[in-house]
Amino acid sequence: MGKTQPNLYAFPSVNALAPALRFYIIEAQNAGFARHGAFKVAVSGGSLPKTLAQALLTPASGPNDQVDFARWEIFFADERAVPLDHADSNYALLKAELLDKLPAEQQPKVHPINVAHLDDLQELADQYEQTLVASFASRDSVRLPIFDLLLLGCGPDGHTCSLFPGHALLRETDAWVAPIEDSPKPPPKRITLTLPVVNHSVRVAFVATGAGKKDIMKQIFDQNIGLPCALVNEGTGERCSWFVDEPAVEGVSFPRRAFL
């Protein structure tokens, strides 16, 4: 592990986790608003959007508990090369779980992939990189885009975004967005933010819940075998926070932090 360590926040249940995740996201949102008048966040697919919706769709409990989606810019940490209404689309999932439940005046600016390039993965990735360039300034003026927050999932094999264990993409140092043709988890064709972009974010939050994650959580936190999630822990240190339920970290010895 690097100089600083990630924060591991464990909660008895998803119901207990959701308000803490909401508090954390609102802090990141407000920091983004203060810094550049918007909140630039990238989200994963998988199990994350459901928990996110549970955290964010509850009514505000007071003036410090406001989620202002109208000032959010939402990007995708990874996306499958499928149409936007396909059952495998991360965009479709987020739309069904969250976006469709927001009133018209609270719709965020959302950046889906350009489906005109589904047959050319490199072009799909390049176009998505151009989407980031347009939002974060030119590639010539910034080495890497700086998201206010990345909201990530952790697969049962330790993958995050579409960065899979042992894959050559983990060594990518130049691209912001990369194609992957051979994802071990279907569908095989995807695009993903690269590790340097993930590790350059102001904050990174993982959400991992359920007993199905406990074996991989032990490997990520208690062993050092270079899994993608562990590489993010190493690259981001205390900028990284894990929101997990107790079943997901049963048997993990890495110290938990109290969420205050």
Ligand SMILES: O=C1O[C@H](COP(=O)(O)O)[C@@H](O)[C@H](O)[C@H]1O
């Ligand atoms: O394929 C993917 O899987 C990961 C993890 O999904 P989960 O269901 O185990 O939470 C997800 O974060 C990623 O966005 C998705 O494309």
